[in-house]
Amino acid sequence: MESDPRHRFQNPPPFPSDTRMHIGHFAMANPLFVAPMAGVTDRPFRQLCKRLGAGYAVSEMVTSRRDLWDTLKTSRRANHDGEPGPIAVQIAGTEAQMMADAAVYNIERGAQIIDINMGCPAKKVCNKWAGSALMQDEALALSIVQAVVAACAPRNVPVTLKMRTGWCQAHKNAVRLAGAFESAGVQMLAVHGRTREQGYKGEAEYDTIAAVKAAVQIPVVANGDITTPEKARDVLRATGADAIMIGRAAQGRPWIFREIAHFLATGAHLAPPLVSEVKRLLVEHLHDHYRLYDEFIGVRSARKHIGWYVRDLPGGEDFRAGMNALQDSVAQVAAVEQFFDGLNEKMDRIPANGGAANTRGRDMTECAV
Ligand SMILES: Cc1cc2nc3c(=O)[nH]c(=O)nc-3n(C[C@H](O)[C@H](O)[C@H](O)COP(=O)(O)O)c2cc1C
DSSP, X not given: OOOOGGGSOOOOOOOOGGGXXXXXXXXXXXXXXXXXXXXXXXXHHHHHHHHTTXXXXXXXXXXXXXXXXXXXXXXXXXXXXXXXXXXXXEEEOSOHHHHHHHXXXXXXXXXXXXXXXXXXXXXXXXXXXXXXXXXXXXXXXXXXXXXXXXXXXXXXXXXXEEEEEESBTTBOOHXXXXXXXXXXXXXXXXXXXXXXXXXXXXXXXXXXHHHHHHHOSSOEEEESSOOSHHXXXXXXXXXXXXXXXXXXXXXXXXXXXXXXXXXXXXXXXXXXXXXXXXXXXXXHHHHHHHHHHOHHHXXXXXXXXXXXXXXXSTTHHHHHHHHTTXXXXXXXXXXXXXXXXXXXXXXXXXXXXXXXXXXXXXXXXXXXX
């Protein structure tokens, strides 16, 4: 249907090798990272994002609780089959030795980079708050980092860390912690421009991220509310960050990475994807998803992804409501194909800003450890 060559997808030009950022000895393919999102950034989603232009993706967080390591949930989260490296696994917990053990456990299962979660308003682990709550207890946070680095360094595995700007508006300690973490051996910091107290409310701010970047020598990644190519450019400029990390805006829109890559490289916007391409990508995503989760869980957990893909498309809301009643993968895929075939009769490409790359209505569920 589409013949205008300007509208054909082109692979984004690679970033010049001399500007590539490194995490330890690993060179990043480009500075566009997928943010870890529990329940979302599983292996099929990460692989799709990487195929569509993301330079790096961190896996969903794995608990440091040894008693949960053998659960199906944890083993699915630790599934990296066929994933292009480097394999980065995020760990969450509140005790230094448990976190060090969790790092080793994941390295033995293929992790090449270990990321410490101090960025997510995570649930309790062992009756203590993990994730960004650790920022409130700087001594504990530092002891965790030191223990994890001590476990990873002999195995030549870099340690990275994701945090927020601070505990609350009155206690923005990201800059102080960043210096301490760098001295302890952390090799990359990602900073979400909100405090823990904010949750996902309000706007992300980037001044604190810029201050973190100015305070350390290690690479810094800016995160929070990056939803368009222009915003990506502006955040990179405003913070001086080495890379950006995108979470909610990639839900149902994994091609946002190639759109941003193209814009950063050329200053021009890539045409929105063809309806037929979105159909193909979603169907492939679904089959990969069912393979990881099996039929019963797969059909149910796929619904949120399908909902995100169609949410802002004409007829998407009605389709989503009906599709939620389907109980098996064959029917789910058939419904998706029918929806996109119908859309393709009306338009070649999804509307510009269809799936409006914003965080409205995206999953804000707090991450569960
Ligand atoms: C559903 C969901 C799950 C998340 N899970 C994690 C997680 O496991 N670890 C983590 O560090 N951050 C987690 N986050 C936070 C994101 O990585 C990111 O910092 C946040 O969404 C802000 O970026 P965004 O505006 O691009 O979405 C999660 C966010 C969402 C919405």
